[in-house]
Amino acid sequence: MKAKSLKGKTINDIETSLKSLPPDFKPTLAFVFLSIKQDRKAISDLLDKFGISVFGATTNGEFIDEDYEQGTIAILLLNINPNYFFIQFSEFNGKDDRQITSTLAKEAIARFDDPAFIIMGSNLQTDVEEILAGFTDVLGSEANIVGGMAGDDHTFKDQFVFTNGKSSNHALISLLLDQNKIAVVGRATHGWKAVGTEKVITRSEGSRVYTIDNTPALDVCLRYSGLKADNPQLINEFVTNFPLQLQREKGTPLMRPQYQVFWEDHSMLTSGKLPEGSKVKFSLPPDFDVIEKVVEENTKMKIEENLDADALIIYNCGGRLMSLGPLLSEEIKGMKEVWNVPMVGMFSNAEIGRTPNGNLEMHNLTTCWVVLKEKE
């Protein structure tokens, strides 16, 4: 399988690039990560005109190499045998999302006896854990699923996923890949370090946390972070410098950054649920060597899986932009250099994948990547 990445600021840039493709490269599938500002329909139509299936989402930033940008379009073209992939597009209603993804999973296994999934969802209200549960209800806990949630240039207003002729701000787009034909290997890592003593979520409802250790969540976060309530960048600070992480018995802790404050009761929303009784710790941003660690992880993966990838797709949490700042490009560069294949990536609102020895979960402040390799 051949792959090629391209990027542009405008649709014209893309069209130009498409027209410039070598004639022996007939892409059938395009990973399209673009800014909310871009005309995704036009781009989708453009690609469709070229006979390319679109697998797209809006982002908090997009890249095809270490130079990541916002407001642009990043595309990874692949000439996968159309028989080896299929794109599912399902709207969500927020009530039976689990059932929907279960249905998708059943359709998938009806199509491919061993499907892998790259999924992207839109809408901040989407319960990603429910979605994943729907998949694993059918496929089991070892289902091969990687992906991320669409962004919107950090405005947190409206996010979209789209494919040929379809686009939605509350849907799931799912790229089924026949694992008998295409090797799909993904991993996630974040490098955040837990600090301080373990605390207990004493009252919560879903992702709304009311109290930690019987103290209002915001108060706890403020006390331990030293931040002031009137800090205009409070949320950013929490997210980038002092997020919560859910401690688990097995696997790496899950990042659950607090991203919204309710001043009336000092409760907070976290990205992902923190059930009552869960144990959490505060986190400090990854050490500067996290880059090396991510690269190391990629290298390890390459060696362990004995993979010689054809393409690389990265879902990197938008929050890492702030917490890693300029180091992030080094991370992306490092990953790129490991695989040395065409790549595309986006800064997502959440990531989906497995940490080493972990379960399939929704992540935050995490780098999640997947490599594709067409099997002989």
Added chain:
Amino acid sequence: MNEKIQYILNKVQQSNKFSEEEKDSILKSLKDADKEISISAFKIERLEKVKYTTTVLLEQTIEELESKRKSVEQQKRALEIEAALERVRAIAMGMRKPDDMLDICRTIAEELRKLDVNEIRNVQTAIFYNEKGTYTNYEFYVKHDKTFITETEFRNHPVAEEFARQMTKGPNDFFSHGFTGKKVQEWLAYQKTTNVFIDSYLQTATSLDYYWYSLGPVALGLSTYKPLAEEEQELFRRFRNVFELAYRRYLDIEKAELQAKESQIQLALERVRARTMAMQHSDELSETAYILFQQFRQLGEDPIQITIGIFNEEQNVIEFRITGGDGSGSKIDQTFHAEIDEPMLINKFFRAWKENKKSTVISLEGKELSQWVAYRNKISGKYAHETEVKNTDRRYAAAGFFSKGLLSISKTQNPSEQTIQILERFASVFDLTYTRFLDLKNAEAQAREARIEAALERVRSRTLAMQKSEELSETSVVLFKQLITLGIEPNRLYICIIKDSEGNAEFWITDEDGSKVSCGFEANLNENGSFKKMFEGWKLQKISLTIDMQGTELEEYFKHLNSLNVPFKGGLSQQRRVQNISYFSKGFIGIASPNEQPEETIQLLDRFASVFNLTFTRFNDLQLAEAHALQAEQDLMEIKAARQKAEDTLRELKATQAQLIVSEKMASLGELTAGIAHEIQNPLNFVNNFAEINTELVDELNSELEKGNMEEAMFLATDLKDNNQKIVFHGKRAESIVKGMLQHSRASTGKKELADINALADEFLRLSYHGLRAKDKAFNAILETHFDSSIAKINVSPQDVGRVFLNLFNNAFYAVNEKKKLLISAYEPIVQVTTAKSQNYVEIRVRDNGTGIPEKVLDKIYQPFFTTKPTGEGTGLGLSLSYDIITKGHGGQMKVKTKEGEGSEFVIQLPFDNPTA
């Protein structure tokens, strides 16, 4: 891009000194540098932030950890306290008896020490008795490692009083008091006046503090050699809460113990009650009393003895019965009397008993005690056991009262409330016992009395059964036997009958064991001194006499008896002979024994003597009766002979009567026969005549037949037939007449049957008439019959009624015939027979105009054998039999109306509903 680098970049770009390649290279380098700077700046900023955050976090974490540490320590402390409390709780739950409260105090003290409460002097509990002004204290002294239980007064010190007042206000009250310096010593000095343990450490202590928490009727207290800190007091308060459990448990145990004790007491009382109810004899009282003593002892009261006292107000004494042990395990049962007026103890008991108190405790000491002991020793005589008491000795005599007296125990300590209550309850049960004892005594007395009465009755019965005066000796034996049966000691018994005023007497004596009469003898009572005494006593009409023979008198007596051949087993070797004599009118009965007899025996003897009075009277009467009986026997024989004669005469008379009845029957039958013969003659004549005529007619018939004159022959045949029918008719007449005669001659069975009265009357009228005519050809009378043809057949005995008719008709014909003989001119003898039916009976009247019946014999005419006819002409039974047949045989009536010289009319009424016999 960094400003400075941007500046440099701008400069380079603007500069002409560099080639494009150089510019690109510089640009790239500058971009790299910028990137590096950005990265560094970012890192620095980040580091600062992280440092800050980390610092804050660290501070917070330290604070948190410190807080947690404190919390953990607090928890640890709380756990330690809880564990300590739990240990106290466990001890409390393990309590089995009230004294285990001491373990609670000890445990509390130990746990407090483990919790670093130091300088604990003691832990104690107080249970208050406001009425008594005391509290029971369970104490554990830490430094001494000792426990005490004391009952202490609280009204003798203001601090103690205030403490008690505060603690008894209600639960959850708190009292604390501290002594310092000199006050400690003052407090110690006060304590020395009480019965509490004296803590030697107080002698050098500079402070003493008390802390008490109340739980209502009980309080938990702590005393320390140093005041407690606030939290230590709070800690102690928590132990108070746990102590509440202990106290509840204590109460439960106490209650359980009380219940158990109560059950024990109930059981003990029940045993006494049961033994009481099982008493069958009054002598079982001591056994029952001993059981009472045993049960009392088993309840832990441990008296040496129990004294039972029964008041006898009439005699102003109290009878003491002491039951118990003598210390060696042997039973004691002693009885003696004391005067109710004894002032030290008895009178006090008496007054309390009179006031209907349930119990009392009298305390004796010093002189009072000595006096009482001396008195008691005096009255108890051989039972005296305590001879010396010291001046400092003290005795407590506790008595529980019952209706007749008291139960009493003696102790050297004031008996506890419990002891008094138990004593009262036992006294109450003993009331039952003593009442039962008295009832049994009464019953026994009544039974004994009944036995005595029975014995006396046997003697009386035997006496009354005497038929001959010879039976006197047997009666005596009965008397002796009854005396033995009644428990008189087997001794020689004797009866003496004094025959006359000269002293002559007859003796009946038994063997020396009273078993049987050994001999009888006669003697003169004046011939021996002892006998003479007996005789004198009789003459003076004494009831009884006792002669105690010893020495010379006895010798003389034996000699005399010897001379009378009275046998003795012991003989002259006996040293003493006591004669108990009871007199009766004609002598005396006596017992001779080697020693005195009890009063009861003497009284018994008196009663038997009185019965023997009856015996002897009976004896005399019998002798008289015997003489009379002889005479009566002779008279009886004469009477028997006379009776035999009368019976023979009666038999003869009855035979004669029977013969007469037969002759009457035969006479009427004979009268009937002539009439019957006449009656038969008539039909027989017809039969013969018609038979002769028919014979002729047959000849004529044959002749006409020969002639062939059928018509004539037919006429003749018809005549023949007619004549035959007449022959048959008259033959039947004769047959019925014979039948009637046969019926008459047969004995009447009295069996009734439906009969035509008219026909019967008519038949017998003719029979009678013709019968009389047969006897007297000149006899003639007019027969008039008026038969009521509406009379249906009635139930009668035809033979008997026929007999009656015959008799009446005969009498009527006789009467008219007699009158005719008087040759009265124009006299026509007429006999009328009339029958008539009325509602309930048939009336038959037989009237004649004959001689009539004289007035003076009218009431005799129905008497058997009465007749006005000359001798040989009538049996005199006719009317008598007829009357009986009509009245008795048929339930009817027979009357007569008559006038002498004019005639008589007999009326018979036979009822219709005369049942068939």
